[in-house]
Amino acid sequence: QQQVRQSPQSLTVWEGETAILNCSYEDSTFNYFPWYQQFPGEGPALLISIRSVSDKKEDGRFTIFFNKREKKLSLHITDSQPGDSATYFCAASDSNYNVLYFGSGTKLTVEP
């Protein structure tokens, strides 16, 4: 049973557009939600994260919007660049042993 779900599976946007990646979860005890970015041939790396006490987290062109009531969150990438082309994973944790549960990922392609 997948505890974290992501959509779409793949997304293509033009350079300069805003990419929106969606994520939902089931376990109401989850309180920490990071997004990881993975380039081909590399391991995932932390991009941005949010805790359940907040509804928005911004870091440059990357923003997380969090809706605790609906158990949904989204990652917005504004002014998308070709260098943003990567697979993005949403994850969730209840802080128990730092275990992260990952979604299946969204492969983002930014066309120049």
Place this chain on the structure above:
Amino acid sequence: EAAVTQSPRSKVAVTGGKVTLSCHQTNNHDYMYWYRQDTGHGLRLIHYSYVADSTEKGDIPDGYKASRPSQENFSLILELASLSQTAVYFCASSDGKNTLYFGAGTRLSVL
């Protein structure tokens, strides 16, 4: 300088053979993890450890064993490799403050 190093980077194994994947970290982290990555499934947790000489089962432990002989080293062992275990395996470490630091992965093909 890579702080989480996995070896080998790729391996071809025969069905029924024994496979050992190794992970070494220089982050001085207490927590270490093994994840498996398959297309369409994302990253799934196999085993993890929060202290040397102790390991815990993750979501998909069947067919895998783990060993944590020291803080720095964490191994994943496939006693009887099967075709279904063909995947990319990632090791990660954490200091307990939520961020995981991943290695570059090991691509395992079981034939």
